[in-house]
Amino acid sequence: MYETNFEITTRPINEQITIIDIQGGLTASAETALMNAFSLASDSGARLILLGFDELSYMNSSGIGLLVRVVIRAQRQAQRVLAFGLQEHFRRIFELTRLQEVIHVYHTEEEARDALLAAKDTVGK
């Protein structure tokens, strides 16, 4: 009746890095789409999953739970999850929940790309 609007898309940067853009609301409604995007990135061989939050407008505790599940899956497959583009309030939530300790957060996509491409030779180690 009151569907949370969201759109989740994947953008491979290279063979090791894939961006998953999360637009709109991150709630339980996004579970299937987010997990499918993660599987798609993993199946293509990505070792670094970069979550793009530039267009995130809403996130509740169900969404936080989804991020925890993404990190669990990534750790199981020796992948790393990183993020960029969080608005100030969502960064505060990452700090309070300590998600930022397990999902490194960059301010912008450019900053994340630069850091990851510079550290390319350490990926997977």
Next chain:
Amino acid sequence: MSGDETWYPLAAFALPSCPGSDEAVVNQVATAVKKLPFTREKREAMKTAVAEAALNGIEHGNRFQPELPLEIAIWISETAVVITITDQGNTPIPLSVGPDIYAKLEKRQSPRGWGLFLIDEMADAWQIVQNESQHTIELKFDFEQTQPK
């Protein structure tokens, strides 16, 4: 709501208990308090606390039964706003242990269970009032700067 303050109703509405209603509650509350003296930071904190209180009522209180209303009322005094969110549940609200990200990653805790923790961090004060047929979560947000009379 307690103390010596006088409280006046600002808005009241009800929504069905279905997925997505939490965001609709947040949007309606944000509109109702739009002209009140809160900083951007406190408005965002209010939205998160309201979202979690609403989600709690929809999931644990009304168990996603759309015919059961989630009732929201907003009260205003000279110094603060109180938002009450009432569901039709009659079982105690589980007061979760402090969420621990590492316990969750090791599956010793559910990935969920952040709601009351976030409410506690975001609201200036809060309490749960429970009777035989309803739970009500009261969230209080103080105005940033109270003008002297």
